[in-house]
Amino acid sequence: DDLHCNAVQIIGGDPDRLELAAVAAAELGLEVWFSPYPLELDPEQILTLFGDCAARAERLRRQGAEVVFVAGVELSVMNRGFLPGESPEERVGRLMSRPGRRAEAMRELGVRLNAFLRDAVATVRRHFQGRLTYASIQFEQVDWAPFDIMT
Template sequence: MKRGINYDTGFLPGDDLSRRSFDLEDVERDMRTIARDLHCDSVRISGGDPGRVTAAAERVVAAGLEVWFAPFPVDLTEDEMSALFAESAERAEALRRAGGDVVLVTGCEITAFGHGFIKAPAPTRGRASAVARRGRCRKARCATRGSRSAISRN
């Protein structure tokens, strides 16, 4: 069984960036800790900047771990997502050709974070709130049908 962890390189755009500071020495130290102390086999590197994702993924490979290269397309249009995924695929393939054990992940939370999937009043937070509201409503409806339905639909 593989053990892994997610490593955020910064996925929210603009002033809301989830990781403002991105220091490669910190990333290297984190990867050593993940491999040695947490005994992980793989690291999912997620973020909106392909350069940051690549830099962190290189440190994962250097630590001898499998890397899950996961571009995170927040507030992007379909065309912008396509460009992000194409660039990320090229970067992930370059790591694989250099000897890394690489998995490309292109389908995380697209409906909640991408434009055009969910009608919501504001970018990102509005869509995430809309998804959460729908989930609570769906869960409440399922719970009224009995415990077997609630378990099978959640």
């Protein structure tokens, strides 16, 4: 009751801690948005994290909890392999630095990110049978077809 809500998004990069918090929220009757938050990982590392977390989220869902799996948050900026640059600030700076090429750069980013998200969805779906979404930045141009919820 103190939260005044019926759902909670559990965010983090440590699968054990995510699961612990998600179980506690589910025990309180809250819908859980299980949201691994990779930082500065490459795409293969992200897929490994998602597979582990998806299996944990599915265990919780099978115990009767309402669970939504969030397959990343702003992946293109917060991780390696989607945009050039060594930090989120550098990645965004490079993306926005050439106004005449910005639209093309965003389209190219959308192609790269959507190719990865197709792999991510396949990885998650192997382990998790509940609803699935992604938390995007507007310029990522996400193809929402493989997701259940647009966020």
